[in-house]
């Protein structure tokens with residue numbers, strides 16, 4: 429009971445801060461727009477269609493995954509700021525377990541990401557004519573939540589083990605871009621060179637993008653079950669490492 | 678024994694911040710840690726609060742081992758950090774509400790506790806403003822309110838009244854004393870204010886370079902070192918003659934004044950004055966912890982300096 433309240437307290441603080449930090453909200457609104465309407469529409473003029481969809485439509489699931497990926501991973505940087513400014517001490521001396529502190533922070537990060545997801549769904553629904561049904565929306569939401577939990581965990585692991593925001597940015601770039609580029613979010617997996625295909629197989633994000641393309645466009649490469657299983661295992665692993673990192677903090 | 682340490686040590690690389698410290702604090706006691714900047718006070722408290730792991734040695738808080746039973750230790754304590762840790766983007770009240778959730782304050786009394794602590798630190802009117810609109814002293818007060826809200830068995834206060842105005846400071850002293858008596862709370866505090874230590878503490882440990890230099894009640898400490906100080910102004914003082922008097926502990930000339938430490942002014946003042954000959958000016962004051970501090974650490978503790986250090990550190994961030 430008290431552990432649950434502790435998790436709630438940590439989450440509540442994150443949620444309140446998120447709403448009050450205008451810069452965070454604004455960048456959350458703008459960056460996906462740039463990708464869909466800037467990148468998607470731009471490249472779309474040179475690429476006729478992919479698997480029967482316009483390029484803009486094809487990358488829409490990938491953009492959703494990417495938005496979740498970026499927001500979730502970068503969320504880990506706040507733990508470094510919290511520590512620098514001593515906000516974290518109050519939570520660390522509280523009589524709740526580090527697993528609960530981790531859970532609260534993780535849910536806080538996932539909330540950031542899911543707010544963006546809702547906003548992306550609205551754009552997709554009204555401006556891109558994405559073939560959403562209520563069931564698809566629910567499935568997509570849950571899948572993105574799972575991806576977000578995994579990515580927030582990675583961000584928190586890195587944040588808990590580093591002390592400078594600059595260091596965090598450096599490390600996260602080496603994690604984020606490969607995960608994004610070798611995931612099939614921007615190009616179809618069917619005509620990849622063998623080494624790129626191999627790289628793609630080892631990237632957990634591939635399964636997230638695949639699942640999302642399956643759920644929204646019906647063009648998945650693996651079965652939805654496999655995608656989900658891979659992501660579940662990966663998320664559980666990252667959460668485990670995250671809790672260990674928090675215990676040592 | 679509510680707090681007990683055994684050869685507790687913390688190294689930061691080459692620096693030994695706390696050096697094989699042995700300490701025992703009784704239940705209901707207000708225990709003061711006094712020491713110059715960098716003496717190791719905060720490091721000691723951080724270890725007792727389970728935020729820092731000791732390099733070696735052991736310690737128990739409320740009977741629980743600080744390393745092996747850190748969870749149980751955390752359930753027994755409250756702490757006010759030296760550096761502000763209240764959330765800027767939350768209001769004062771929201772900070773307290775979060776603390777209620779984190780520290781398992783029973784639901785039924787949460788609202789009432791918040792009102793209580795707000796009135797103790799005189800923040801009722803600003804409770805619903807964001808903390809980033811508070812002054813430094815107001816933040817400090819909020820921090821203090823938060824630390825005492827869940828009625829811990831043991832309360833750690835790292836320079837609790839740093840940067841507060843005299844009126845608030847006295848208000849808070851009153852309250853701290855009351856906590857110790859009424860609730861039998863054990864309180865460990867660090868301070869640079871001699872007055873604070875004298876007013877509040879049952880026992881004081883002067884620490885320097887991570888070691889306890891001396892530990893006793895403020896009165897006993899004062900008597901052991903300082904006695905009383907007689908300040909005299911005289912045309913041609915004869916220091917040698919005065920030093921030879923058996924009740925004179927120390928005599929020095931500073932800026933045209935003669936400072937004479939004697940054991941007990943009420944007994945010896947008359948005799949002293951009869952030995953000095955005609956004088957222009959005389960002032961007698963009780964020895965203070967400052968004298969004790971100076972005696973044991975060879976350094977003056979300056980309140981202004983401590984304060985400046987704190988604000989400088991705040992500004993740098």
Ligand SMILES: Nc1ncnc2c1ncn2[C@@H]1O[C@H](COP(=O)(O)OP(=O)(O)OP(=O)(O)O)[C@@H](O)[C@H]1O
Nearest residue numbers: 689692694712713714715716717718719720721759
């Ligand atoms: N995280 C740290 N890393 C390295 N050295 C540290 C760290 N924390 C403290 N120290 C060093 O340990 C020593 C004791 O520091 P501590 O903060 O305990 O002093 P203090 O008695 O609280 O001083 P003050 O009166 O200034 O608050 C100092 O020499 C300090 O430089």
Ligand SMILES: [Mg+2]
Nearest residue numbers: 718719720759
């Ligand atoms: Mg200190």
